[in-house]
Amino acid sequence: MHKLNTARRHFLQGSTGLWTGVLLANLAASPRAWANEALARIWQREGGVLMVRHATTESGLGDPPGLALGQCQTQRNLSEQGRQESRDLGRWMQAQPVKPDAVLSSQWCRCQDTARLAFGAYDNWWPLNSTFAGQGDANAQALAMRARLRELPPGRREVWVTHQVNMTALTEAYPAMGEAFLVDRQARLLARGRLT
Numbered sequence: 620m621h622k623l624n625t626a627r628r629h630f631l632q633g634s635t636g637l638w639t640g641v642l643l644a645n646l647a648a649s650p651r652a653w654a655n656e657a658l659a660r661i662w663q664r665e666g667g668v669l670m671v672r673h674a675t676t677e678s679g680l681g682d683p684p685g686l687a688l689g690q691c692q693t694q695r696n697l698s699e700q701g702r703q704e705s706r707d708l709g710r711w712m713q714a715q716p717v718k719p720d721a722v723l724s725s726q727w728c729r730c731q732d733t734a735r736l737a738f739g740a741y742d743n744w745w746p747l748n749s750t751f752a753g754q755g756d757a758n759a760q761a762l763a764m765r766a767r768l769r770e771l772p773p774g775r776r777e778v779w780v781t782h783q784v785n786m787t788a789l790t791e792a793y794p795a796m797g798e799a800f801l802v803d804r805q806a807r808l809l810a811r812g813r814l815t
Contacts, residue, residue, distance in 0.1 A: 651813060655711070658801050658810035663717045666774040667803045670786050671708070671737075672794040673729040674701035674815070681751050682727075688748075691728035701729070704797045704815040705736035711814045712737065717776060723747060724780040733797075734780040747781040750788070761788045768804050 662669060679695045687693045697705065712718065724734040725747040734741035746763035748755050764785065771777070786794050790808040794800060801810040 654810070655812040655814055658799070658812040658814075659715055661810050662776060662801055663715070665803065665809065666771070666776050667801055667809065668768060668771070669719070669776070669778045670789070670794075670800045670802060671733065671778060671780045671814075672783055672786055672796055672798050673697070673725075673727070673733045673780060674704040674708070674797045676701055676729050676796065682749075686754075688726045694728050697729050697732050701796070702732070702736055705733045707815040708733070708797070709737040709739075719776050719778045722778045722780070725749065725782060725785075727782070730780045730782070734778075737780075738778065741780070744779070747779055747785060749782040750784050751782065757784070757788065760785065764789060765806055768802065768806055771804050 658669075661667075675698050676695050677698050682694050685693050719738070722734055722738045722741040723744040724730045724741045726743050726745065727749055730747065731741070731743070746760040746767075748760065750757040750760060764779075783794055783796075786792070786800055789802060789806045790800055792800065792808055792811070794811070795813065797815050798811060798813045800808055803809055
């Protein structure tokens with residue numbers, strides 16, 4: 620019999636129906652696979668927004684001086700690892716029984732490239748732009764994201780490819796590069812996983 624950590628054991632004891640099946644089917648899986656399966660099931664059942672932090676980038680923090688939107692050579696971009704992670708995200712999504720109704724991206728190249736490699740088509744949406752180091756308007760962008768979440772029809776599923784600062788502003792949690800947060804219409808963090 621597999622040993623269960625305390626969190627899994629507690630979750631299993633309190634689970635019924637669909638969740639029991641999901642959990643029992645994943646006890647032998649890695650913690651990451653187990654978390655990703657739970658995230659997928661909740662998204663399928665509840666809808667909501669899958670906020671994805673752009674995939675792994677070249678080394679550095681923020682962007683070089685002289686950043687210009689639309690000019691990728693002025694930005695910190697995806698590394699080869701990040702490009703592969705983005706393609707892996709696309710394969711993960713293709714394996715799911717539900718697909719996003721919309722894919723929105725920050726206008727930063729590392730987010731656009733993550734969205735393009737994972738999903739093909741996407742739309743730019745300015746509230747997802749980085750607010751790191753005083754860029755943009757953090758308050759206006761957070762308000763716009765919260766407003767869109769509140770207006771989501773029940774069952775609608777969207778993917779937002781964005782930056783750590785925006786995900787933390789909504790959820791108070793810190794994502795790794797390539798990590799996804801599933802949030803509901805009240806911006807509550809329902810699940811998280813690294814889907815690559």
